[in-house]
Amino acid sequence: MIRIAVDCFGGDRSPEANVDGALLALASMSDLQVILTGDEEKIKTCLEGKKYDSTRLEIVHAPEVIGTDEKPTDAIRLKKDSSMMKAVRLMLQDDSVAGIVSTGSTGALVAAAMLRVGRLKNVIRPAFCPVLPTMNGGLVGICDSGANVDITPDHLLQYAIMASLYLENVYNVSSPRVALLNIGVEGEKGDELRKTAYQLLKNCDKINFVGNMESRDLLSGKYDLVVCDGFGGNVLIKTTEGTALELLKKIKKDIFSRLSYKIGALFMKRMFMEEKAFMDYQNYGGSVLLGTSRVVVKGHGSSKATAVMKCIEQAYKMESSRLNGKIEESLPEYDKRNA
Amino acid sequence: MIRIAVDCFGGDRSPEANVDGALLALASMSDLQVILTGDEEKIKTCLEGKKYDSTRLEIVHAPEVIGTDEKPTDAIRLKKDSSMMKAVRLMLQDDSVAGIVSTGSTGALVAAAMLRVGRLKNVIRPAFCPVLPTMNGGLVGICDSGANVDITPDHLLQYAIMASLYLENVYNVSSPRVALLNIGVEGEKGDELRKTAYQLLKNCDKINFVGNMESRDLLSGKYDLVVCDGFGGNVLIKTTEGTALELLKKIKKDIFSRLSYKIGALFMKRMFMEEKAFMDYQNYGGSVLLGTSRVVVKGHGSSKATAVMKCIEQAYKMESSRLNGKIEESLPEYDKRNA
Numbered sequence: 233m234i235r236i237a238v239d240c241f242g243g244d245r246s247p248e249a250n251v252d253g254a255l256l257a258l259a260s261m262s263d264l265q266v267i268l269t270g271d272e273e274k275i276k277t278c279l280e281g282k283k284y285d286s287t288r289l290e291i292v293h294a295p296e297v298i299g300t301d302e303k304p305t306d307a308i309r310l311k312k313d314s315s316m317m318k319a320v321r322l323m324l325q326d327d328s329v330a331g332i333v334s335t336g337s338t339g340a341l342v343a344a345a346m347l348r349v350g351r352l353k354n355v356i357r358p359a360f361c362p363v364l365p366t367m368n369g370g371l372v373g374i375c376d377s378g379a380n381v382d383i384t385p386d387h388l389l390q391y392a393i394m395a396s397l398y399l400e401n402v403y404n405v406s407s408p409r410v411a412l413l414n415i416g417v418e419g420e421k422g423d424e425l426r427k428t429a430y431q432l433l434k435n436c437d438k439i440n441f442v443g444n445m446e447s448r449d450l451l452s453g454k455y456d457l458v459v460c461d462g463f464g465g466n467v468l469i470k471t472t473e474g475t476a477l478e479l480l481k482k483i484k485k486d487i488f489s490r491l492s493y494k495i496g497a498l499f500m501k502r503m504f505m506e507e508k509a510f511m512d513y514q515n516y517g518g519s520v521l522l523g524t525s526r527v528v529v530k531g532h533g534s535s536k537a538t539a540v541m542k543c544i545e546q547a548y549k550m551e552s553s554r555l556n557g558k559i560e561e562s563l564p565e566y567d568k569r570n571a
Numbered sequence: 572m573i574r575i576a577v578d579c580f581g582g583d584r585s586p587e588a589n590v591d592g593a594l595l596a597l598a599s600m601s602d603l604q605v606i607l608t609g610d611e612e613k614i615k616t617c618l619e620g621k622k623y624d625s626t627r628l629e630i631v632h633a634p635e636v637i638g639t640d641e642k643p644t645d646a647i648r649l650k651k652d653s654s655m656m657k658a659v660r661l662m663l664q665d666d667s668v669a670g671i672v673s674t675g676s677t678g679a680l681v682a683a684a685m686l687r688v689g690r691l692k693n694v695i696r697p698a699f700c701p702v703l704p705t706m707n708g709g710l711v712g713i714c715d716s717g718a719n720v721d722i723t724p725d726h727l728l729q730y731a732i733m734a735s736l737y738l739e740n741v742y743n744v745s746s747p748r749v750a751l752l753n754i755g756v757e758g759e760k761g762d763e764l765r766k767t768a769y770q771l772l773k774n775c776d777k778i779n780f781v782g783n784m785e786s787r788d789l790l791s792g793k794y795d796l797v798v799c800d801g802f803g804g805n806v807l808i809k810t811t812e813g814t815a816l817e818l819l820k821k822i823k824k825d826i827f828s829r830l831s832y833k834i835g836a837l838f839m840k841r842m843f844m845e846e847k848a849f850m851d852y853q854n855y856g857g858s859v860l861l862g863t864s865r866v867v868v869k870g871h872g873s874s875k876a877t878a879v880m881k882c883i884e885q886a887y888k889m890e891s892s893r894l895n896g897k898i899e900e901s902l903p904e905y906d907k908r909n910a
Contacts, residue, residue: 450810451817
């Protein structure tokens with residue numbers, strides 16, 4: 233059995249999407265147990281009339297909710313009875329709880345991960361690693377997408393090692409092609425951070441480093457993993473999502489500007505739905521945090537049930553593949569005095 | 572008369588696109604003169620059989636070309652007879668030459684701008700400011716898109732002032748809404764650079780600062796100008812271009828996967844062409860460099876004639892609106908010892 237705690241509050245569609253996502257996950261993974269944290273009455277209301285294996289579902293009451301507008305460090309200290317912190321504490325107090333999934337405040341979850349959960353041996357800082365679809369049907373991971381904004385080249389090397397293992401173990405990508413996000417492909421491009429990181433990555437025999445990547449090639453399918461500082465990674469993923477959504481919205485609007493377009497669109501309805509689904513992050517789960525001593529998965533605030541289910545699946549696979557143990561075995565010794 | 576030097580070599584479609592672009596510009600601006608630099612014979616071949624006002628076109632022979640793979644500082648020092656450096660020298664030696672347009676090596680052009688052309692009074696570093704179309708039919712400027720990767724909050728304040736004036740004078744945007752690119756909209760988001768810059772921008776009465784912007788909102792039409800470090804700006808613009816192009820490419824491919832899609836696409840052909848044109852940077856000119864003591868415009872390496880024409884038009888408008896003078900009048904005193 234793999235046990236995952238699911239924070240059922242704090243997301244835009246909580247608690248319904250979180251509870252339904254947990255039920256979807258229970259149905260698809262037979263040796264999964266979920267512990268739902270949050271207001272017990274509300275969770276029970278969501279469960280009413282639904283079929284699920286009740287021996288694999290547990291509710292732990294937590295009356296408070298951390299809002300996205302609260303200061304993260306205050307929130308995790310003061311709201312001990314929040315659904316998020318209850319899930320975190322459950323995991324820390326019970327070794328049989330493998331990980332947590334939350335769609336609540338990113339800041340609070342990162343703070344809880346850093347200050348309460350702690351890091352794996354030799355990890356400088358945990359980092360987010362979301363995954364996007366590429367245009368040739370593959371996937372590309374982005375690490376870090378926003379956990380750390382002030383970093384050194386050593387952080388980038390660690391991201392490359394941790395996220396390569398993640399892609400290998402959770403997505404079956406063998407020998408992931410790792411690129412460094414930069415403003416040009418030549419090795420000497422970028423600022424000091426990028427120049428030094430390039431050399432570190434090139435000389436590391438634990439990863440398959442293929443060089444610098446310009447952001448326009450993210451979806452090309454030429455790379456399996458892009459490592460970057462949290463600021464650049466955040467811009468990268470949000471620009472990709474934003475551009476795709478805005479463009480599809482524009483096409484939808486333009487279709488209504490002419491009768492012939494409307495007729496054409498009738499023939500292509502299914503295709504447009506597929507394009508929309510293709511770019512919908514709901515279908516690709518959440519951002520896992522790599523480098524924390526236990527499994528932490530952050531779902532998008534607007535996650536629907538399917539997205540929550542994917543997040544639980546990610547947590548499940550991280551645990552079943554023993555990812556954290558492999559990360560500890562692979563990371564080179566790091567002298568924290570350098571951090 | 573406004574005289575612009577056009578570097579006719581170094582782009583992917585040079586010299587044809589550059590020469591044809593210059594002819595288009597001559598036809599549309601009656602008080603424009605162009606000076607084409609580059610291999611005289613090749614330029615003359617491009618001009619053969621074409622109609623233009625020869626009293627407003629001059630050729631200055633320059634036998635060498637700077638390649639995009641050459642080290643910028645070496646190239647501008649050693650290739651004095653290149654089409655790019657000849658154009659730069661023409662401008663520096665002759666006050667009547669208002670600016671230069673080039674589709675050649677970005678690195679060499681930036682190096683020439685910094686080391687040969689020099690800065691306006693109080694400018695710390697010149698910065699690129701390309702402009703993209705927004706989804707509601709407007710425009711959004713991005714400053715800096717890659718000229719400077721290591722910066723301070725003062726740089727960002729200067730970008731905001733310079734680029735606001737640029738948008739007002741060249742694109743008739745009144746009181747441009749300025750945003751700071753960040754990883755969240757709240758004022759306290761981001762690293763030290765962003766936090767300090769936020770306060771500087773908020774307290775500056777020369778600009779219309781509206782707060783932080785997350786990259787997913789770039790094309791929303793809510794902002795006229797986004798200021799950012801060159802690394803972030805480079806990721807922002809290249810991700811936007813890349814995602815839009817990859818998505819349109821995918822749609823095109825998917826259309827051929829089913830007969831009904833192919834039929835539908837016949838009704839929508841014109842729409843798809845318009846979407847493609849909408850996202851095509853060829854239609855929006857080049858990246859102007861703001862803060863150099865003379866006008867410098869960088870066209871995309873793959874610029875076609877229409878894009879070169881737009882670049883010349885940008886240079887023309889910068890000069891005719893006396894933009895550089897206005898920048899000097901607006902920039903607060905800056906003590907270079909702080910740089």
